[in-house]
Amino acid sequence: MDLNTVWFLLVGVLIIGYAILDGFDLGVGSLYYLLGKTEEEKRLLINAIGPFWDGNEVWLLTGGGALFAAFPLVYASVFSGFYLAMMLVLLGLIFRAVAIEYRNKVDDQAWQARWDFLFFLGSFLPALLFGVAVGNVAKGLPLDSAYHYTGGFFGLLNPYALLLGLLGLFGFLMQGTTYTMLKTEGVLQERARGLFSRIWTIFVVLYVLASLYTYLVAPALFVNYSNLPVLDVIPLLAILGIALTPQAVKAARYGTAFFASSLTMAGMILTLAVGMFPNWVPAVDPNLSLTIYNASSSQLTLKTMLIIALMGVPIVLFYTIYVYRVFRGKVKLEQDGY
Numbered sequence: 001m002d003l004n005t006v007w008f009l010l011v012g013v014l015i016i017g018y019a020i021l022d023g024f025d026l027g028v029g030s031l032y033y034l035l036g037k038t039e040e041e042k043r044l045l046i047n048a049i050g051p052f053w054d055g056n057e058v059w060l061l062t063g064g065g066a067l068f069a070a071f072p073l074v075y076a077s078v079f080s081g082f083y084l085a086m087m088l089v090l091l092g093l094i095f096r097a098v099a100i101e102y103r104n105k106v107d108d109q110a111w112q113a114r115w116d117f118l119f120f121l122g123s124f125l126p127a128l129l130f131g132v133a134v135g136n137v138a139k140g141l142p143l144d145s146a147y148h149y150t151g152g153f154f155g156l157l158n159p160y161a162l163l164l165g166l167l168g169l170f171g172f173l174m175q176g177t178t179y180t181m182l183k184t185e186g187v188l189q190e191r192a193r194g195l196f197s198r199i200w201t202i203f204v205v206l207y208v209l210a211s212l213y214t215y216l217v218a219p220a221l222f223v224n225y226s227n228l229p230v231l232d233v234i235p236l237l238a239i240l241g242i243a244l245t246p247q248a249v250k251a252a253r254y255g256t257a258f259f260a261s262s263l264t265m266a267g268m269i270l271t272l273a274v275g276m277f278p279n280w281v282p283a284v285d286p287n288l289s290l291t292i293y294n295a296s297s298s299q300l301t302l303k304t305m306l307i308i309a310l311m312g313v314p315i316v317l318f319y320t321i322y323v324y325r326v327f328r329g330k331v332k333l334e335q336d337g338y
Contacts (some may be wrong), residue, residue, distance in 0.1 A: 002303040004292040007070040008280075010309060012273050014063035018177070019269060020262045021320070025049035029096060029123020030187040032116065034195060035180060040333065041188050041336055046100060048183040048331040053100065057093065058316060069305045073147060073295035074280045074287060081141065081149025082133055082293055089126045096122030102259020106238065124169075135161030138219050139172075140289075142272025143184070147290060160217050167210045170203040171265055178245065178258040179246040183331045193249060200246055207242065220282065221275030234274050238267025 028035070028049055036042035068075040079086055099119035103112055139160050142150045177199060180192035214221060225231050241264030248257035276282060281290040296302065 001083040003299060003306065004277075004296050006306065007066070007302055008273075008277065008292045010306075010313075011066050011070065012269070014059055016266045016269050018056070018059035019062055019171075019265045021059060022207040023127075023172045023214050023262075023265055024092070024175040024179035024258070025053045026123045026127040027172040027174065028180060029119055029176075030127050030173055031180075031192075031195065032123070035188065035191055039112075043104070043333055044188060044331055045180070047104065047333065048180065050100065050315055051323060051327045055320060056098070058319075062313075062316060066309065067194075068295055070302055071280055071290075071292070071295045072297060074290050077143065077290060077295075078133075078137070078150060078283060079140075081151070082136075082156065083131055084153045085133060089129050089284070091124035092129075092139060095119070099172075114157075128165045128169045128236060130165075131171075132156060132165035134168065134272070136298045137165030137281055138164065138214065138221065138276070140220075140284045143281070143285070143288045143290075145288065147288065147295075156306070160213055163206065163213060166320070167203070167206040170206055171197055171261075171268065173199045174203055174261050175244065175258075175265065178202040178249070178254065179259045181249065182254040182258050183332055184265055189273060191335050197246070200242075207238075218282070221272070222287070224274055224277060231274055235267065235271040238264050238271060241265075241267055242247045244271055251329075259264055 017203045025279055028045055032045060036045050041163040064075070091284070099115040099122060103115040103119065106112075133156075136156050136158070139158070142155075144150050174196070177192045177196040181189050181196070184192070225235075241260045241262070244260035245257050245264065248254070248260055279289045280292060283289040298306075
């Protein structure tokens, strides 16, 4: 396995980590008004994600940094082409961060209501737009000979990309409901449980539609699976997660339900990654696609950055495991909480 492939896998792992971990707090935020009906319930929801949300975003920063270091041309093409969309995502993440920290600084209903809306908006926008971005990449981007994106902002809002945006959104909502069931109890837990069945049903419908639509608009994503049938086990991971999640919820095994929902997210991302390989950014003209070879840094850079990554990633993993261990169990309201 060469360094280019190693970095493709490493960036993929970081993206999966972000989708699973930040996915549940984006899901909780997007469901904020449906889950939290009282002030106490809203505070419980924010306290459930409070110790984790900023650490979860480290996975996004690390993934972006790894992509910039290992595949700078991919970083430049995608982020410049999706500039306005990415600014909306960043604006949403800023809204969410400030809302979490400032909501309870003033004991005033109007003040709290404004921050509640920004918390919802800052969760919903990224949850939707991440999927839209993935949909455009999977479909293939219009790139010129200099690998510049030649479509406009509204070109990103095509039916296929919007469908994948909805699929990603409902995947995050499923993460949010399973996490809420895991971390809360009583009325809030039951409300999350009731929402889950509807969210799961819509998710399954979107998953089937997205799979069929992908076969029509991006048949190249199925070539690797045709050439190496053993790879079919990867999409089966997503299907296994989809099937297992409602069974775990029905049995009130909420830790298993969250794991199965996370397996679904990981399976979907892996399915797309394997279908795209060795492309990073498929182009409408296949000759202009950005691959792990024509878009990578030098071998010396890849080797040096891999050494740094092998030192840094374990620190991120240790921090993540430690924080989740310290704050394990059901969330309780405390005077010093959010």
